[in-house]
Amino acid sequence: MSILPVLHNKLTILLDQMLKPKRDLNKLVNTLQTLYDVAIRDFPTTKRTMEQLNQAGLVPIRTSQSGLLFENAIELPPTDNINFYKQVRRLHTILTSRDSMNNVPKNLEARRRIAFFSNSLFMNIPRAPQVERMLAFSVLTPYYNEEVLFSKEQLRTENEDGISILFYLQKIYADEWDNFLERMGREGMGNESEIWGEKLRDLRLWASYRGQTLCRTVRGMMYYYKALEMLTFLDSASEIDIKVGSRELALLGSSRENDAYGFENSARSLSARNLSRASSGVNLLFKGHEYGTALMKYTYVVACQIYGQQKAKKDPHAEEILYLMKNNEALRVAYVDEVQSGREVEYFSVLVKYDQKLQREVEIYRVRLPGPLKLGEGKPENQNHALIFTRGDAVQTIDMNQDNYFEEALKMRNLLEEYTHTYGARKPTILGVREHVFTGSVSSLAWFMSSQETSFVTLGQRVLANPLKVRMHYGHPDVFDRIWFLSRGGISKASRVINISEDIFAGFNCTLRGGNVTHHEYIQVGKGRDVGLNQISMFEAKVASGNGEQVLSRDVYRLGHRLDFFRMLSFFYTTVGFYFNTMMVVLTVYAFVWGRLYLALSGLEAAIKNNADSTSNAALGTVLNQQFIIQLGLFTALPMVVENALEHGFLGAVWDFLTMQIQLASVFLHLLRGN
Numbered sequence: 315m316s317i318l319p320v321l322h323n324k325l326t327i328l329l330d331q332m333l334k335p336k337r338d339l340n341k342l343v344n345t346l347q348t349l350y351d352v353a354i355r356d357f358p359t360t361k362r363t364m365e366q367l368n369q370a371g372l373v374p375i376r377t378s379q380s381g382l383l384f385e386n387a388i389e390l391p392p393t394d395n396i397n398f399y400k401q402v403r404r405l406h407t408i409l410t411s412r413d414s415m416n417n418v419p420k421n422l423e424a425r426r427r428i429a430f431f432s433n434s435l436f437m438n439i440p441r442a443p444q445v446e447r448m449l450a451f452s453v454l455t456p457y458y459n460e461e462v463l464f465s466k467e468q469l470r471t472e473n474e475d476g477i478s479i480l481f482y483l484q485k486i487y488a489d490e491w492d493n494f495l496e497r498m499g500r501e502g503m504g505n506e507s508e509i510w511g512e513k514l515r516d517l518r519l520w521a522s523y524r525g526q527t528l529c530r531t532v533r534g535m536m537y538y539y540k541a542l543e544m545l546t547f548l549d550s551a552s553e554i555d556i557k558v559g560s561r562e563l564a565l566l567g568s569s570r571e572n573d574a575y576g577f578e579n580s581a582r583s584l585s586a587r588n589l590s591r592a593s594s595g596v597n598l599l600f601k602g603h604e605y606g607t608a609l610m611k612y613t614y615v616v617a618c619q620i621y622g623q624q625k626a627k628k629d630p631h632a633e634e635i636l637y638l639m640k641n642n643e644a645l646r647v648a649y650v651d652e653v654q655s656g657r658e659v660e661y662f663s664v665l666v667k668y669d670q671k672l673q674r675e676v677e678i679y680r681v682r683l684p685g686p687l688k689l690g691e692g693k694p695e696n697q698n699h700a701l702i703f704t705r706g707d708a709v710q711t712i713d714m715n716q717d718n719y720f721e722e723a724l725k726m727r728n729l730l731e732e733y734t735h736t737y738g739a740r741k742p743t744i745l746g747v748r749e750h751v752f753t754g755s756v757s758s759l760a761w762f763m764s765s766q767e768t769s770f771v772t773l774g775q776r777v778l779a780n781p782l783k784v785r786m787h788y789g790h791p792d793v794f795d796r797i798w799f800l801s802r803g804g805i806s807k808a809s810r811v812i813n814i815s816e817d818i819f820a821g822f823n824c825t826l827r828g829g830n831v832t833h834h835e836y837i838q839v840g841k842g843r844d845v846g847l848n849q850i851s852m853f854e855a856k857v858a859s860g861n862g863e864q865v866l867s868r869d870v871y872r873l874g875h876r877l878d879f880f881r882m883l884s885f886f887y888t889t890v891g892f893y894f895n896t897m898m899v900v901l902t903v904y905a906f907v908w909g910r911l912y913l914a915l916s917g918l919e920a921a922i923k924n925n926a927d928s929t930s931n932a933a934l935g936t937v938l939n940q941q942f943i944i945q946l947g948l949f950t951a952l953p954m955v956v957e958n959a960l961e962h963g964f965l966g967a968v969w970d971f972l973t974m975q976i977q978l979a980s981v982f983l984h985l986l987r988g989n
Contacts, residue, residue, distance in 0.1 A: 451730060689808075
């Protein structure tokens with residue numbers, strides 16, 4: 315590593331000489347000679363002598379009259395070569411810049427996103443094609459009656475402890491609240507009291523983007539569209555195009571920054587779409603507008619099952635959904651429309667969008683259903699009726715409490731290229747994607763669940779996919795081969811009761827029909843989890859009940875008969891076996907405790923202690939009393955420690971583990987397993 319400073323110093327000197335109006339060729343020759351010597355002699359792992367280098371032709375044999383290696387061999391481009399010297403100046407700036415630590419983002423979330431994006435670029439990622447050649451895809455989100463935007467009353471209403479939603483968010487995201495006030499001040503807000511008047515919409519959006527709301531999910535998924543729009547422009551743009559369009563690209567970037575707190579209005583959205591392009595006839599001939607290509611490759615469908623009823627009742631949720639469609643061109647809403655026809659009621663699956671020219675909602679498709687939709691489980695029924703409205707080769711399922719990031723949306727082209735690669739004997743049919751749980755900072759319980767979930771969606775699913783080959787579909791945000799699944803029963807099953815955990819049955823169906831499930835760590839999607847004890851208990855109870863119902867399903871029966879022995883053992887423990895083993899451990903602890911109580915109350919314990927045969931094994935009692943604490947408390951947290959050590963370093967992982975123990979995380983996990 316001591317060679318790198320020398321190389322850095324000499325390369326900087328070389329660039330300095332190249333950028334000077336009057337160049338000293340002797341210094342250029344000497345510097346190039348030094349760089350060549352360092353590269354030949356010091357960089358190789360196996361050192362070679364001068365004779366070996368001469369034999370390999372890397373060091374020419376010099377006579378007393380011969381000069382340096384690069385003497386009379388340097389030919390620099392003329393000074394009017396703008397492109398060459400622009401790159402030289404760019405490299406010189408990179409090598410000589412000394413950024414202050416004050417420029418490091420103060421926001422921890424910003425640091426985390428930058429660090430993950432930078433690290434992911436060094437992973438094994440397929441090469442991204444041009445946007446025109448990439449696979450088209452859709453995103454599908456089921457929605458019923460959850461919050462779309464926080465209302466003014468919701469933000470101001472205090473609970474029994476005297477704390478409102480806005481007050482809580484201000485304390486949790488203090489730095490982001492200061493940034494929001496500063497931005498509102500630049501937009502003309504005189505004092506903070508005006509935020510409840512003219513800036514109320516911005517305030518509602520700011521708060522909603524920090525809760526588990528539909529508008530947060532829509533904003534995140536629309537980053538796919540904005541990323542494709544920018545990538546389309548950059549794919550075909552020449553240097554002149556980029557120079558002319560730099561102002562529009564900057565506006566688009568600022569709109570993304572503002573969109574983190576509020577949607578663009580329709581006029582600004584229309585102007586931002588048309589990225590400026592130079593009068594290069596070839597580009598204009600076959601490309602057209604960038605937003606058209608992005609719309610061809612991406613569609614976002616939100617399955618708002620009761621949107622028709624909400625419109626009829628003048629529900630505020632319907633107006634807020636219409637607001638989202640108005641400000642997001644790629645957004646489509648699918649809902650079930652009930653039409654009274656005589657004595658009977660007809661049911662239709664309807665797809666609508668907002669027309670910017672007509673300035674109103676327009677209907678795209680209307681498909682008649684054979685009967686009422688609510689026959690099975692609500693969420694899978696909602697997904698299945700809207701699946702026909704998706705387009706493209708792939709569909710990504712996103713839950714209502716998820717989020718996305720612009721820098722991650724840039725890598726979607728790379729992820730879709732995984733469908734062209736073979737993993738094992740087949741190409742993948744489900745692409746697993748990791749999740750980042752963004753609710754870990756809300757409370758201690760939320761942090762415990764966040765850490766536990768993070769270890770499962772990263773380390774756990776990575777091992778399940780390879781080498782165990784038993785990874786299923788455990789929920790969102792996996793990417794499905796749309797054509798493959800449309801011809802094989804869809805992405806979820808909706809039979810009532812038995813399909814409580816509807817997601818995993820897509821994985822069962824895929825494995826039974828010869829599909830291949832993979833997992834990829836270089837791209838991630840945000841995920842909100844339960845933050846309260848009641849919510850966590852209800853979620854764990856739902857998952858446990860779903861695993862109990864899986865035992866009765868024919869899918870598990872068929873998998874048990876068709877998997878080989880080793881995959882069957884892995885499949886057992888990763889589904890119903892985990893809960894069965896947990897139940898056995900809990901029952902064993904109860905039996906041990908009640909047995910000790912019986913021995914103490916019956917007097918047998920004293921008799922056993924007085925027995926000469928048992929007194930020689932006094933250490934056994936100490937070991938038995940301690941093994942349960944180690945087995946249940948430490949081993950359950952071991953995957954979390956390993957994953958944190960891989961991503962944040964060993965010391966950071968140990969510190970987080972000790973902090974959790976101080977906050978009684980082991981007690982919480984014991985209670986969770988016992989319940």
